[in-house]
Amino acid sequence: MDITPGPLLQQINNPQDLKKLTKDQLLQVSEELRQYIIDVVSVHGGHFGASLGVVELSVALHYVFNTPYDQLVWDVGHQAYGHKILTGRRDNFYTNRKYNGLSGFPRRWESEYDSFGVGHSSTSISAALGMAIAAKYKGEDRKSVAIIGDGAMTAGLAFEGMNHAGVADADMLIILNDNCMSIDQNVGALREYLTDITASHTYNKFKDDIWNALGKLPVGKTFTREMASKLEHSIKGFINKSSNLFEALNLRYFGPIDGHNVTKLVDILQDLKKIPGPKLLHILTVKGKGYALAEKDQTKWHAPGLFDKITGEIYKKKFDLPQPPKYQDVFGHTIIELAEKNDKIFGITPAMPSGSSLKFMMEKMPDRALDVGICEQHAVTLSAGMATQGLRVFCNIYSSFMQRAYDQVVHDVAIQNLPVVFCLDRAGLVGEDGATHHGAYDIAYMRCIPNMIVSAPMNEAELRNLMYTAQLDSTEHPFVIRYPRGEGVMPDWKREMQEITIGTGRKLKDGTDIAILTLGHPGNFAAAAIRELRTEGITPAHYDMRFAKPLDEMLLHEVFKKFDKIITVEDGTVTGGFGSAVLEFMAAHGYTANVKILGIPDEVIEHGTPKELQKEAGYDTAAIIEAIRTLSKENVTITFNA
Structure with a gap:
């Protein structure tokens, strides 16, 4: 199917072409870019809502910054489709996520504009800070920009990066893309905090009024820029204490602003380029912006597969015979069966309730199933703490994401020999998400740990049997159950569960x-x-x-x-x-x-x-x-x- 980009987008083969346009033309470029993403993804598949939400930001960043010399670091990267299209990959974009085609995430081998390879969340701030420190050391006037979502901001690594950025005296900009979503709805106190900032109209209007007034005052011996800066900080502390989180980390905070106003974004990014040191710009966006169905159901349209862009019908495979369920759904329904008979059972997942199918338990037993946000380390140690109190926790984490919590598995679970059940979803080669998401290493990195049981079911019935075995009081060790993404082999899967003697084939x-x-x-x-x-x-x-x-x-x-x-x-x-x-x-x-x-x-x-x-x-x-x-x-x- 031939998909033709709009007339302005056709002219843009790299960011230098984008810079030839007037600022007033950027609105049309944004609309054409959004439509092109919709056209291609509806026919060829891929992540969807995330990139639609940052179309204007993508355009503004490449319009203002001197990429690839200035370096953009996209967190996770499934929102970088607009970035890819603007940086020489428009005509190959239809190969996105296909075998031997473009990656669904930024990859350094793919383009000089992809300054850092990503796929997992919350890496952008640390990586961009590393680039900024290197630029300062080498005497380069190179800008470093980290683009991170509010979902990824919940991870500890993001706070570690900000904590260092505040004292590193390096010139970097953090853009906080706040849309209240990761894949599922965001959870936790940070979400509430950002909502408080966003809702503080009094603070934001007063701040703007003050700065407008300051701009009219003469700057001289009696009123210096340093005094103006001190006054700004005093205003922030007086009007809204919630603004102090980022400021307390020594990051100059700007915003929140409308992330879909491309000309406003260009103006503020041009101003921020001139301000040295660590800065954070808070923008508000809508995941799925410009496609009504994706705006309405953002989880469903995160990566919907192929669909009719006019009607919104998501194409499903049609089968004449009953098909086997996904391993994920077998897990989701089986843990409810077990929990109904064993009141010690809890389910925990770090931000993947839909993907892991723990959502079923969260709906039916909300007090016993927890989404802790993008915090794999916390999920593991939280499970360990609960296990010390006699609870039997099924900690469901994608295999590749479990790599992020390896120290906690060793230090907090295995050494103490706590019977946490690790359900490692997406084990093996996961497909189109590629290298960062393949669950290739968990057998090797789990079986070398003392006290660890490492298992893998051949089919759905065996998954149920292993889950049943893992929750028994007689099972006294940490227990890994790894299973692949997608469908199993048993349409008739819901059979009576049986105990498996551990260590028997x-x-x-x-x-x-x-x-x-x-x-x-x-x-x-x-x-x-x-x-x-x-x-x-x-x-x-x-x-x-x-x-x-x-x-x-x-x-x-x-x-x-x-x-x-x-x-x-x-x-x-x-x-x-x-x-x-x-x-x-x-x-x-x-x-x-x-x-x-x-x-x-x-x-x-x-x-x-x-x-x-x-x-x-x-x-x-x-x-x-x-x-x-x-x-x-x-x-x-x-x-x-x-």
């Missing part, structure tokens, strides 16, 4: 040639491979190990005594993962076998559909078939698909 198929050891959902790829291979007379055995730690040593002794050709399959990194654990067992017990480890190689995997990436990584059904054929014919040594 199961033999699914007898065989005589080769043993396949799988962990988690990729066991279904192996099952499909075995069905095809048996038509060729190759009869592999299949073991669903279920636990990467503790391993089922009885089952492994059986395998190594019977087979000298073994393949392991996992949707985690091959370095230090489940396959590595099998090799460690083999070495510790003096076995010798030809072992091939299939999983995510020791390299950065970019974006694409899960099937495309599983094929690239070499652990899909076709890759398993090829590995078995090769191993059955040749004598090979221990190999990795890295």
Whole structure:
């Protein structure tokens, strides 16, 4: 489908072209840019509401600042579509999030205008401050700008960055994009604080009136700029104490202003360029601005998939037969079942109630399901504190986001041997979100921690069984349950839950040639491979190990005594993962076998559909078939698909 940008946008191949326009033309550019994002995303997919909310800001930033010499750091980055289109990627924007196409987030390898690669939240202030300090050290008149949302501002890293910025004497600007949203509605005291600032019409009008008056006074020996600045601070403290949070951190606070008034944004950004030191500009925007349905239901339209831009109909796949549910929904409904029978159960998620499906429990049991905002470290230690009081907490965090709370997992949970249940959503290759979101490392980084149980279900029934096992009083250790994004394999999934003996696997198929050891959902790829291979007379055995730690040593002794050709399959990194654990067992017990480890190689995997990436990584059904054929014919040594 041919999508043509508007007449002004067609002329903009880089920010230098944008600067050739008059300030009055920026309103039209903004409208054309917004429409182009709507046109492309409706047909090709991607994040939606976030970028619509910062169209005017994107235009104003590139109009005022000398990018890429001046450096813009977008927090998270799913709001950077306008930025990408204005910086030479307009004609390739349709490839956004597609295999071998543009990334859905800023990436340094993609453009010189992407000064910092992102995907996780709350990194922008620290990164931009680092750039500002480097510019000062090198004597460069380079501006650094961090663009951060109010949702990302709740994370501790953002406050650490601001705390340092206030004393670093570096020239940087923080733009706080306040739309009261992350993916779901923002929560916490900071939201209330920003609302207080926004609602303080008395303070903001009085401040403007004072500065207008000061601008008419002569600046001389009796009334200096320093005196004016002191008067400004006194006014802020007197009229509205809530303004003191940022000012107390030594950040000059400006705003709040309308983030959809592009000419006003240009004016204030030009003024702020001239003011040295750390500054914060508070702008108010609407997520999904310009598309009525996205403004009305901002969570739904964060990343809606393909849709009809006229009617707003979101296209859904149509199936003739019942389809399996998403693992996320199985978690969401199962935790309610468990909580109805066990009053010790709580659910906690850091800002992902919809994505993790904890929203179901939040609706039905609001006093026992908590969204703590974008605060993974807090979520883990909060869970630990609750566990000390006998509660059984299911802490649901995306696998890649759990990396942000690793110290808390070790220090606050594992060392104290607290039975927190970590449900690691989006484990494995997640697809179009790409490298920053892949859940590649959790098997490796969790199984090396003492006291930790690490498990992965092959299907929905096994997920329910593992959740049931994890909440039992007899389970006395921290318990990881990792599962992938998206659909499982069982339309008829709601079966009676059963306890699984921790550290036990199961033999699914007898065989005589080769043993396949799988962990988690990729066991279904192996099952499909075995069905095809048996038509060729190759009869592999299949073991669903279920636990990467503790391993089922009885089952492994059986395998190594019977087979000298073994393949392991996992949707985690091959370095230090489940396959590595099998090799460690083999070495510790003096076995010798030809072992091939299939999983995510020791390299950065970019974006694409899960099937495309599983094929690239070499652990899909076709890759398993090829590995078995090769191993059955040749004598090979221990190999990795890295």
